[in-house]
Amino acid sequence: MGRNRITIIRPSGKWSLINLKELREYKDLFYFLVLRDIKILYKQTILGFTWAIIRPVFSMIVFSVVFGKLARVSSDGVPYPIFNYTALVPWTYFSASLTGSIQSLISNVNILTKVYFPRVFVPLTPITAKLLDFAISFSVLLIMMAWYNIWPNANIIFLPALIFLMFITASGISLWLSALAVQYRDVRHATQFIVQLLLYAAPVVWPASLIPAKYRLLYGLYPMAGVIEGFRSSLLGTRPMPWDLLLSGTLSAFLIFFTGLSYFRKKERIFADVA
Amino acid sequence: MLPEGLSIRVENLSKKYRIGIKDEIPDNFLASVGKLLKEPIKNLKRLKGLTRFSDREEKDVIWALKDISFEVKQGEVLGIIGPNGAGKSTLLKILSRITEPTSGSAIVRGRVGSLLEVGTGMHPELTGRENIYLSGTILGMKKAEIDRKFEEIVEFAELSKFIxxxxxxxxxxxxxxxxxxxxxxxxxxxxLVDEVLAVGDVAFQRKSIGRMGKIAREGRTVLFVSHNMAxxxxxxxxxxxxxEGKIVKEGKPDEVITAYLKEYADGLPYSSLERHPGRRRGMEPVxxxxxxxxKEGKPQSVFRVGESILFEIDLDPRGERYGKPRVSxxxxxxxxxQVSKLATWIxxxxxxxxxxxxxxKCLWKDCRLVPGLYYVNVSFSSDIPIVDxxxxxxxxxxxxxxxxxxxxxxxxxxxxxxxWEIKPYEEN
Structure with a gap:
């Protein structure tokens, strides 16, 4: 198998958005890269996987005090802590996977300059590995729902699609930024600050119902808006499913993903030279 | 495309790299402010320029490889030698698709494994077992393949207790x-193997060379970059x-190695031993x-059969006093x-x-060894125990x-x- 495969090497050779056959051939590598990320993340820590819960839970406590109690931000009729935590679960995943993957090519440079394998695996590894943290913090959300006696409604069937949209959004942005960060290290310095801005741009501490109706489609171009409001709709049932936000969000998420993928594939051939 | 029996065909392969040129340094305050303002624009140009080249000659561009063409038959073991910066590693990196050529092409048949360093992708926090799977898949193996060879790998590494x-x-x-x-x-x-055999102690190097020989005998095609002529x-x-990125000579190992050594004869006849990888563990670096x-005292590392060789060994006891010193x-x-031993005590x-x-100093008069490459082990001892x-x-x-x-x-x-003489019996 592969014994008689012919590989042609030439400058900017045949270009493709994605080589599925090659990805399949290397699928075991992807599995072990994700496993590595999961295993090393909490090595030599006292609290281990509890860290996956601590981050969103403590953010929730701070936000509940500042925005819920002091600033009295509207929470669409549910208690502020669960209103906020429902948003923090996807948000924490999104911000953690972004910070992890933007760094990924730079921190794996010793492998990139020594061996060939499909480079897309590198930024996609932290994004996939962080799904475990997501699952853990999500289970805390279920406990909180039971505590507040809130039961999910029929919209819960859309939850897997929302998680998929969240994954595609994080992947698309990471493909863009990780490839840029190899050549322009400014991206690394900007990451933290961009993620901070994106937090307040997303309806995490406030409800999207504050956005005037005529701007909703435009606002939805930020895919996390639809994801977060979708989570609230399917789990808390505060509002109907925000189809308008999700429509423009899905469009822009896929646009970012495919342009990011093509930019990444165009740039990957020079990673070893500039990194 | 690629005829049967050929494993690699490289045609007119070239690779350009950009090397940094020194910045001018501002010499007054105003110039510094100006530089500060222009810096981001210049940086952008520089970073973009890392991968873009114009057609005219640029002074900060070097050709790591220039117009290389060669073919490798299936099952052949091809050695690549040359001084540092000759483009050997670049060639392997292009063939293993780590980096892309600037022009030209290469065709390779079959799965390519590249061994440009030992332990690619290993992670310190993971166990030996986990690292075998991680590093193995990074190098291109499948999980099932590693499952099958796992015991063998552990045994070869002699690490079963610590796995x-x-x-x-x-x-x-x-x-x-x-x-x-x-x-x-x-x-x-x-x-594709790059100088990996240079790591580790001498016993390990021997083991690796043995393994390479086995791989070669199995009929795999091997490209082998090394400074180890033996x-x-x-x-x-x-x-x-x-x-300098070009093929100077190609052919039988002994002919090409002689050509290389002759050319570099001026550089090679001296070897500093201060941080030499061949030093045995626990030795005092005397x-x-x-x-x-x-014989005339001119440095040289290629000798003709029958020529005399003069060895000069510099000793530095570093403040110690060694009684009854011996050099061998x-x-x-x-x-x-081992073909000869030249020792003071003999x-x-x-x-x-x-x-x-x-x-x-040791003069070897009329060295009549058969043509080939020879290696010298040096030892220093005092009152018999070996010091270095x-x-x-x-x-x-x-x-x-x-x-x-x-x-x-x-x-x-x-x-x-x-x-020889030959005569009929009668004349004896």
Whole structure:
């Protein structure tokens, strides 16, 4: 198998958005890269996987005090802590996977300059590995729902699609930024600050119902808006499913993903030279 | 495209790199402010320029490879030699698709495994077992393949006791063993190897060379970059000599190696031993350097059969006082067989002591070894116990010379000065 495969090497050779056959051939590598990320993340820590819960839970406590109690931000009729935590679960995943993957090519440079394998695996590894943290913090959300006696409604069937949209959004942005960060290290310095801005741009501490109706489609171009409001709709049932936000969000998420993928594939051939 | 029986075809392959040019430094305050403002724009240009080249000649561009063409048959072991910066590693990186050529093309048949370092992708926090799977898949193996070879890899690395220990607790030697064991069990059709044999102690190097030989005998195609001429000579069927990105010579190993060594004869006859990888563990670094000269005292590392060789060894006792010092040179051929020993105590030379820097000289009159590459191990001892020992301290090449006046040379290890006579019985 592969014994008689012919590989042609030439400058900017045949270009493709994605080589599925090659990805399949290397699928075991992807599995072990994700496993590595999961295993090393909490090595030599006292609290281990509890860290996956601590981050969103403590953010929730701070936000509940500042925005819920002091600033009295509207929470669409549910208690502020669960209103906020429902948003923090996807948000924490999104911000953690972004910070992890933007760094990924730079921190794996010793492998990139020594061996060939499909480079897309590198930024996609932290994004996939962080799904475990997501699952853990999500289970805390279920406990909180039971505590507040809130039961999910029929919209819960859309939850897997929302998680998929969240994954595609994080992947698309990471493909863009990780490839840029190899050549322009400014991206690394900007990451933290961009993620901070994106937090307040997303309806995490406030409800999207504050956005005037005529701007909703435009606002939805930020895919996390639809994801977060979708989570609230399917789990808390505060509002109907925000189809308008999700429509423009899905469009822009896929646009970012495919342009990011093509930019990444165009740039990957020079990673070893500039990194 | 690629005819049957050929494994690699490289055509007019070139690779450009941009090297940084020095910035002008502002010499007054106003210029500094101006530079500060212009900096971002200049940086953007510079970073973009890393991968973009214009057609006109640019002064900060170097050709790592220029118009290289060659073919490799299936099952052939091709050695690549040349001075540092000749483009050897770039060539392997292009063939393993780590980096892209600027122009030209290469066609490769079959799975390519590249071994550009030992332990690629290993993570210190993970256990030996986890690292075998991680590094193995990074090098291109499948999980099922590693499952099958797992026991074999662990046994080869001699690490079965520590296989579930995080490798950050391993000694550096253990890590190298694990890394090499993984790599040695790769089974690609084409294997690209870069100087990995240079790591580790001498025993490990021997083991790796043995493994390489086995891979070659299995009929895989191997491209092997090394500065170790003995390894090149004993493993390769054919050698390419690269210099400044171009092929200078291509052909039989001994011919190409001689050409290379001759060209670099001015640089090679001295070897500093101060941080030599061949030094045995736990030795005091008394041996400082070794030099090869001809009878006239001119540095040289290629000698003709029958020429005399002068060895000069610099000693630095570093404030210690060593009684009854002894110096010994042991000469090995490219197969690792000791062919001669030149030691002070064999000649019966006795020194009282050494307590300051000194130079020991040894003249080997009429060295009549058969043409080939030889390695010198040097040792220094005091009152018999060995103080310092360096393996492969320096190498030299003996080239053919018509010592018998017949245009012929014998085989074996050395070429004796002999004379035949044949006469009928009656005349005796």
């Amino acid at each position: 579930d220990t995080p490798i950050k607790r391993y000694s550096s030697g253990m890590r190298v063993r694990l890394g090499f064991a993984i790599a040695a069990h790769l089974e690609p059709e084409v294997l 390894a090149i000579e004993s493993l390769c069927n054919r050698v390419i000599y690269l210099r 041996l400082k350097g070794i030099r090869l000269l001809n 040179l042991s000469i090995r051929n490219s197969l690792g067989i 000649e019966g030379i006795k020194w009282e002591k050494i307590d300051s820097r000194a130079r020991a 020992y360096v393996e492969n301290a320096i190498s030299f090449y003996i080239e053919e010379a018509d010592i018998y006046g017949s245009g012929k040379l014998g085989t074996g290890i050395f070429l004796p000065d002999f004379h």
